[in-house]
Amino acid sequence: MDDIREILTGGQSFSWSEEEDCFSAVLNEKVYRVQSESDFYSDDFLRMYYDFDFDYDRARCEIREKDELLKQAVDNFPKLRILRQDPWITLISFILSQNNNIKRIKGLYDALCRNYGHEVEKNYYSFPTPKELARTSINELKELKVGFRDRYIMDAIEKADILNGLESLSYDEAEKRLMTITGVGKKVSACILLFGYHRMDAFPIDVWIKKVLNQYYPNKDISYFNPYPALCQQYLFSMARFIKL
DNA sequence: CACCAGGCCGTGC
């Protein structure tokens, strides 16, 4: 379980809960339970979700060659991947993420599931669809302690249809549309495009990545991380948290 | 008491 903990609970997805002997998540109207990487290869949905088709061996080799920090990152997190998540779930997840920490984001994610999702299995709730979440209100969201993000969630529910058709757009155009949702800026849209649309050209810059860039890459352009900007970003994010930068 | 967390908004220049 140690090798997939960072992928499932390290900040790109908030769907997974660590139990005594497995990680569990309600996705695709089912409860999935996994203990190791191999469990992702036994099911069609999980295979897609785990980004089975991407050549991570090749990417890791190339990223390792870039510099010492990325080499350490690849060696510390050998299994790191970019999961293929649902756009709507990533939209709400990363609205919740702003000025927040991973543990509390997960708590709020679970609260939305329990309150507005449906029970797929005893005590396992799905993430609410836009229609389900539309049953909420500013006041109910306040009670769940989402804080100042309440009005952002309300606006996202109203504009959920923006998510349809982003696949065919350029990065800049897709980003522009996402940013018409109140509470969605450059960083949150980068996370949505990366984790929800598998846009591997995305490069979300959060507080951790800012520290890394300032300290280790002060005079480098983002293009330094080509041809795997998103993966490098993910490695550096995990590494920065690991060494408590 | 302070400062921080996978930031963004509103205001002022």
Add this chain to the structure above:
DNA sequence: GCACGGCATGGT
């Protein structure tokens, strides 16, 4: 265009 304070909440 850029800088800066404010923002809900919970943890350290």
